[in-house]
Structures are given as C-alpha cells and as structure tokens.
Amino acid sequence: MMLGLYVMVAHRNLLKKLVGMTIFQTAIILFFLLTAVKRHATLPIVHEGLPPAAAMNPLPHALMLTAIVVMVATTGVALAILIRLYERYQSIEEDDIAARVDAEVAAGVGR
Amino acid sequence: MRAHLAVLPPLLALAGALLVALSTPLRGRGARPLAVGTAAAAAVAALAGIADVLARGPQRYALGGWPPPWGIEAVLDPLSAFTMTVVAVVATVALAAGPGVATVYGRSSSTFYALALVAVAGFLGIVASGDLFNVFVFLEIAAIASYALVASGGGPGLLAGFRYLVLGTVGASFYLLGVGLLYVLTGSLNMADLAARLPALSDSPLFAAGVAFVVVGLAIKMGLFPLHGWLPDAYTHAPPPVASLLAAVATKAAAYALARTVLYVLRPDELPVGTVLAWVGAASILAGGVLAVRQTDARRLLAYSSVSQMGYIALGLGLANAPALAGAYLHVLNHAMMKAALFLGVGALAMQGRGPALSALRFGRRASVVGITMVVAALSMVGVPPAGGFFSKWYLLQGAVDATQPGLVAVILIGSVLALAYCYRLTEAVWFPPADEAPAPQTPRAVRLGLVTLAAGIVLVGLVSGVLVERLLLPAAAPALR
Numbered sequence: 001m002m003l004g005l006y007v008m009v010a011h012r013n014l015l016k017k018l019v020g021m022t023i024f025q026t027a028i029i030l031f032f033l034l035t036a037v038k039r040h041a042t043l044p045i046v047h048e049g050l051p052p053a054a055a056m057n058p059l060p061h062a063l064m065l066t067a068i069v070v071m072v073a074t075t076g077v078a079l080a081i082l083i084r085l086y087e088r089y090q091s092i093e094e095d096d097i098a099a100r101v102d103a104e105v106a107a108g109v110g111r
Numbered sequence: 112m113r114a115h116l117a118v119l120p121p122l123l124a125l126a127g128a129l130l131v132a133l134s135t136p137l138r139g140r141g142a143r144p145l146a147v148g149t150a151a152a153a154a155v156a157a158l159a160g161i162a163d164v165l166a167r168g169p170q171r172y173a174l175g176g177w178p179p180p181w182g183i184e185a186v187l188d189p190l191s192a193f194t195m196t197v198v199a200v201v202a203t204v205a206l207a208a209g210p211g212v213a214t215v216y217g218r219s220s221s222t223f224y225a226l227a228l229v230a231v232a233g234f235l236g237i238v239a240s241g242d243l244f245n246v247f248v249f250l251e252i253a254a255i256a257s258y259a260l261v262a263s264g265g266g267p268g269l270l271a272g273f274r275y276l277v278l279g280t281v282g283a284s285f286y287l288l289g290v291g292l293l294y295v296l297t298g299s300l301n302m303a304d305l306a307a308r309l310p311a312l313s314d315s316p317l318f319a320a321g322v323a324f325v326v327v328g329l330a331i332k333m334g335l336f337p338l339h340g341w342l343p344d345a346y347t348h349a350p351p352p353v354a355s356l357l358a359a360v361a362t363k364a365a366a367y368a369l370a371r372t373v374l375y376v377l378r379p380d381e382l383p384v385g386t387v388l389a390w391v392g393a394a395s396i397l398a399g400g401v402l403a404v405r406q407t408d409a410r411r412l413l414a415y416s417s418v419s420q421m422g423y424i425a426l427g428l429g430l431a432n433a434p435a436l437a438g439a440y441l442h443v444l445n446h447a448m449m450k451a452a453l454f455l456g457v458g459a460l461a462m463q464g465r466g467p468a469l470s471a472l473r474f475g476r477r478a479s480v481v482g483i484t485m486v487v488a489a490l491s492m493v494g495v496p497p498a499g500g501f502f503s504k505w506y507l508l509q510g511a512v513d514a515t516q517p518g519l520v521a522v523i524l525i526g527s528v529l530a531l532a533y534c535y536r537l538t539e540a541v542w543f544p545p546a547d548e549a550p551a552p553q554t555p556r557a558v559r560l561g562l563v564t565l566a567a568g569i570v571l572v573g574l575v576s577g578v579l580v581e582r583l584l585l586p587a588a589a590p591a592l593r
Binding site: 005014017018021024025028031032063066067070073074077078080081082084085088094097098101104105 | 244247248251255258259262265266267269270272273276277280281284287288291294295300348
C-alpha cells in the first residue's frame, strides 16, 4: 500500500501514477480479504453438517467484488482521460502537460 | 409509495440517467426535459420525505427485504431528508439552468445529462444509505461520473479531471481502509449496529486508526484545506454547466457523509477529532478566503471560496453543539444555493465570448438580472441579513461562543471579512461599466430563471430559517449531541 502511494507521489509520469494508484487499491482489497481468513475453514457453501465456524467469512469477498468493479471503472475512466490527454498534448508527463495547459489558459483556450 | 420514500430519490435519478442514456440516438433532443424532469421528481420525493419524517419520525428501510444488520439499509431521518432535499432541489435548478450545454456538447448533450444524473444519484445515495460500505459505493459512483464530467470539456479540463481522479480515488480508498478496520473490530458495517457495538470497543487502537482513515478520506472529498488540491483546478476548468452542478452539491454530500459517520456512528469521544476538525475548518476558512481574494479568474475565485465555505461546515461539525450543528447544516443549504447561483452567473457571462477573467466580466447595468441575482448570492456569502448566509453564520458564531472558543469566533468573523473582499471584487467586476460599447449579454431564459429561483430561495431561506432550524435541523442534530 505504501509502495503504491510512494509511486503516485514520486512519479511525474501520469501512467505511472495510475499504476501506483492500482497497487494502492489492490493492497486495500487484499487487506479486506485477509479479514475473511480462518484456520481450518472451508468454502462457505451452505450444506448439511457445515457449522458456521468451519466456513470462511464470505462477506469480505462479496464486498471486494464490488470494490473491484469500482476499481475497474475508475481505471477505465482514468485511461480514457489519459488517451485524450495524449492525443491533445502528445505527452503523458505531468510537467509537460501542465506547462502547456498554463500556456493555453493564458492564451484563452477552453473558455 | 410512502414506504419507499427513503430510497426513491436516488432510484429516480438513476432511472433518469438510464432513460437519458437510452435517448442518445435522438441526438440530444429530449435529453434536457427528461433529465430535469427526473431530477425534479427526485426533489419532490425528497420533499415528501421531509414531510413524512416530520409526521411519522425517522424510518429505516431494509433494501430487498433483507433485515439489517445483514442486509443493506437506507435511513430516512431529519438529517438525511434535509440533505437529500438540498441536493435534489439545487441539482434540479443547476441542470435546468446550466449555461452552455449546447455550446460545449453539441448534439451529444445526452452524455452530459446522463452523467450528471448518475452523479446526482450517487450524491443522493450517499445521503440515503445507512451502511458504511454502501456509502463507499455511492461515493465512487458519484465520483467516477464527476471525473468524467470535469474532463468532458477537453483541453485544460482533462488534466484537472485526471488530478481529481487520482486524489479522489486516494480519498475513497482511505475511507474504505478505515471502514475495513472498523469491520475487523466490530464485524458489522451497518451504521446503527456499529453505533451500538462501538462504545464497548472504543479504546482499541484499531478504532483510532479506522476513525483517522475515514475522516482523512472524507476530508479529501470535501475539499478541506490542506487536502483541497484537486478542487480549484477541477471547478475552474470544468465546463460551466458541470461547475455549477458539482460546486453546489458534490462537496455537500461528502460533508454529510463526514457528519453522519463521525457524529452519529463513530462518536470518538476520547479522540480529539472534533478539535482537529474545528481547527482544520478554521484553517480552510482563512486559507481559502485569502487565496480567493488573490485570484484574477472568476471561476477560480469561486472555487477557493468553496474551500473557505466548506471550512465553515467543518468548523460547525467539529464544535458539535446544538447551535453549531444547526448552523453547519443550514450552511449546507445556503452554500449550495449561493455557489450554484454564482457559478451559473459567472458561467453565463463568461460564455459571452470574452472569457471568465474578472476584467472581462464588466457588463455594468447590461448584466441586468444576472448581475442583480449575483449580488444577492454574494451578500448571502458575506452574511448580510436577510440573506440565508447570515443565519448559518449566526448559528455557527453562537456555537463557537457556547463552546467558549474565542479563536474560532475570531476566525468566523475574519472569514466574513475575507468573503466581503472577494465577493466585492466579483460583483465590482460585474457591475463596473464596460470600457467599450460591449453588447448586452445574451443569457438564455433558462439561466435567468434559474438565477432568479436561487436568489429567491436564498432570501426565503433567510426569512424562514428560524422555523427550519427549530422544526428540522435541531431534531437532526439531537442524536449527535452528547
């Protein structure tokens, strides 16, 4: 998780920032899954003779399924914006783009 | 119908988004009436929710018939009914009046309306939900639609949208991590269930860490100083109709989530969360105000003013006594209306071909209705009675006095002086006679209508604020008081 945050802060390349963000999100998902683990437990499928104590907690898995969908959607939007940025500025380096955006704003584009 | 009022507003907005998206082959025809209609229906449902809460008291709604704490729960109480109404009503006006949709999106305006309705559904969902994980899901639904909306204007908006996405995702992830820690501690995600279980467990370090992650995550979403980095660029470079929608309601939903989780569920009495929140709010008021005064771009001025005004709400939530909470909740309503009005006005004037720089907004008397309504909104921002902004700041002041916090009292007053300074710069720019023979601005009738509605709303809320606080906001604050 900290690795992901570090990558996001340290890199000026927007694609690498996105990779860092994905690592960060994945770490949180793994953390949630960790909370489901029990020793000597089996799959949480309801059948005769399976006491609740012998089954893994299925709730975190269900929650993380939703979180993964959220993550995929975020990454999709991020990549779409990144493609548009590259089309317009021919770069995915934040400093390059920021300099050209400032120039554009000064020149009055995008009013 | 009456039994479903708790979930009706977000569902209506979501269904509207689907309908608008399906209308894409019509090349934008019918998208606006459809979007405004469903948003208005959601607003009516939210208003009916208030009436229902006043008549029958708070209600819990088990989604899909699964009883809580196992199923997901929606809650309709004074606070959620009030916030849902604010979000739905202001969003309806912003959608109906949003200037320049045709200019920015042309024939794909259904894209804008569909995304906007998804965002509104997300904001309403955050408010309706009674489940911590469900709040995260709605937070992200609203946020993903917002990122796309901010970037949808192209150009500078793309970079602003990307930065918003990265920071917003970090905020939501922090929140999720905090919720995870609380889940490990209690084994529950239902708000009411958590509130019952936590007091016995509140000395655990897991609890402190969970609260910290939740608060920091939501503070990012709220745009509080020093976590406001995404906000100025996003609101400056977003297309005008997007700015007037998001600036009005996006941060309010996050503020509601913060109030709900911290004050009603977690209630971290032993941790200095309230003090930190109050002083972070104070820092926001001052930093946002000072930065707003220095801006030359009207949109950026308004964006920094949002940082400052969200600081007032955080300050009220931090103080957490009855008048301060009533003031904070009232300010949610007031700020949503005045910021929507100001962004609508600036957006409409900036579309006249001369841009959003303060020096380019000089229309003098020719600004007519737009100019007058902007002055009303600006007066509310400064806190001049009978505009609504005066009363929310009055209650906040009373809260700070009750808590014997002279520092915070001073900050509230200095914040008003700063608001006077930046609002004066804005209104002076608009009312300054143009140097050349500029043509009168051609503002669409919808924009003028929306502005007049908002200005009337600002004054009306000012006039009825006593009743509003007495009947709705003090009962809303009551469960949070210790």
